[in-house]
Amino acid sequence: MTLTSGTQTGGIALLERPDCSVVDMWGEIDITLRNEAGAALAGAFERDLPVVVDTSRVTFIDSAGIAFLVQLCRIGQEEGLEVTVRCPPPAVEDVLRMLDLEGAATA
Template identity: 40%
Template structure:
């Protein structure tokens, strides 16, 4: 297993990529917005090159804007299977449903 850490300051958004034998796990925390563009690009490259199923862990997300929703959508369209989303906060779930992104992923309750 290896990972990529965005090194974000406390309160800011962060993205960690954990590549495991059977999945690529993307752990998001804090405020998920355009400030994570570099990390989003790295995660997108890893997801498309690994061909592994993608799982998002959103338990520590405090805010997500349309940029974060677009990131989840892009991963969903590029991944070999429907990505799973774990521990989705109610506000993020609402955004995913309103934008129809929820139709592209599996939200695990």
């Protein structure tokens, strides 16, 4: 199952792999993607598998995008699921560090 945004500037998609759920994020991550973010969040945790958040292609992220990442990391911690943020750009990495979410391993 893949959930994608209809916007041209950015998107969030859930990619279901046998061993994990990949939340793929690209381009500009902002409030306009709240529906895609909600669907990806729900789908990822329904599967009860480790979650990999691929932020390698994120070019911009606003407070709504950061809130989505925080929610992913915190729910993962609460559910006992490993959440890994893959290739975060410096702005994302800095925010994760400031919010003490480095436990969401970055790779």
